[in-house]
Amino acid sequence: MQSPPDRDPAEVYVASVGTALPGDPIDNATLAKALKINAEWIDHFIGTRTRHFARDLGTGTVRWSLADLCAQAGARALGASGVDPADIDFLVLATATPDNLMPATVNHVADQLGLDQVPTYQLQSGCAGAVQAIGLGRTLIAGDGHRAGLVIGGDVCSKHLDLNRDLADAAPSDLVNFVLFGDGAGAAVLTAEPAAEAVALRRVLNRFTGLGREPGQVIDWFGLADRYEDRQAVKEDYKAIEEFVPVMAVEILWEMLGDLDWSPEDLGYLLPPQLSGRMTRRIHEELDVPGAVEVSCVADTGNNGNALPFLQLEQLLGQMSSGEKALAVAVESSKWIKAGFALEKI
Incomplete structure (x- = not known):
């Protein structure tokens, strides 16, 4: 049976957005050389020109954690919103690739942003997670009376990839995971009243x-x-x-x-x-x-x-x-x- 449409809550607004991409963009030629695969295959099969990695392609060293990227994006969103961080009532983070199983990455992000004594939520999901974070933030403002909140989505996919693996005989369904993904984070400040971008x-x-x-x-x-x-x-x-x-x-x-x-x-x-x-x-x-x-x-x-x-x-x-x-x-x-x-x- 089809679910009934959600009831529209009171108005909620996007005041601002901030994003963070780690390091310089990595083009297909650079990626293909590091993985010892064909750059033309990436161009044709994926159609993505560049991506950003939180790991150094040469050494495998992790230069940014997910918490680092999410905190950068959150700080930029807060800075553009005109909302005082002290007025943020909650923090929601959506990710498929947390830094640890515990503690939840969202709490490291709150710590880096200097947010304390606020509810924090971490949603484990893939591409739809960012929308789930926005939806939860909307509900917290419209239904629970909060005035402003910070919602964040981010992933560091490169930590799951073995950059030393021989990919010569890898099937396309396997190889795609090495060339499709990048790393990054984004955040939005949601408010109960129009602010900034309104x-x-x-x-x-x-x-x-x-x-x-x-x-x-x-x-x-x-x-x-x-x-x-x-x-x-x-x-x-x-x-x-x-x-x-x-x-x-x-x-x-x-x-x-x-x-x-x-x-x-x-x-x-x-x-x-x-x-x-x-x-x-x-x-x-x-x-x-x-x-x-x-x-x-x-x-x-x-x-x-x-x-x-x-x-x-x-x-x-x-x-x-x-x-x-x-x-x-x-x-x-x-x-x-x-x-x-x-x-x-x-």
Whole structure:
């Protein structure tokens, strides 16, 4: 049975966004040389030009933790919001790649930002996690009476990749994990009253739809009992992702438009799912909203998971004018989640 639409809470606003990408961009030629693979294959199969890594490609040294990147993004969002950090009532972090199982990375981020005596939440999720963080932040403000909160999404995917592995005989479904992903973080300040950018958060969609379906992606966290098993940490069913994500994206678009009573012509901007340069182009074509400006970043940032919607938002806020509307679509293929959010500039 179809779930009823969520009730619209009181108004909640996006006041500002901040992002953090580690180090200089790594182009395909540099990545291909480090991994001893074909750069043309990356260009053709992935369609992503550059990405950023928290690890040094040559030495494998981790230069930034997830907490470091999230704190940088959070500080930038706070600085742009005009909201005093003392007025932040909660902190939410979404990630698929926490620094530790415990303590939760969100609490290291709070510590770096100097936030104390506030509720903290960490959501374990992939691409839809950032939308879940925004949705939870919206609920905390609209339903619990908080005045302002900081929501963050970030991932450091490169720590799961063995840069010394011989990839000569790797299958494309395995090799894709070495070239698809990047690292980064993004954050937004949500408020109960218009502030700074004054963009109203009109709707958030977050729905699990994977009942009875095999995961499209699995990331293992090895413990002492299984760390020596001969299996890869990251597995991707790329063919299933290519088949189902575009279809799900179109379904999300039309469901959200219907719930909002908006038409495609109302949209000034469209933020499509950010899988890879090639897949994002394909999905954008299938969404077929020619009057809306596409806001995409993955071809330059790599797929850095929960950072992506915030990177898109940062681009969007620099373009929106009063009265303009935008809709973001996100799909998580790990266990098939539909997600998205709608914005209107006040």
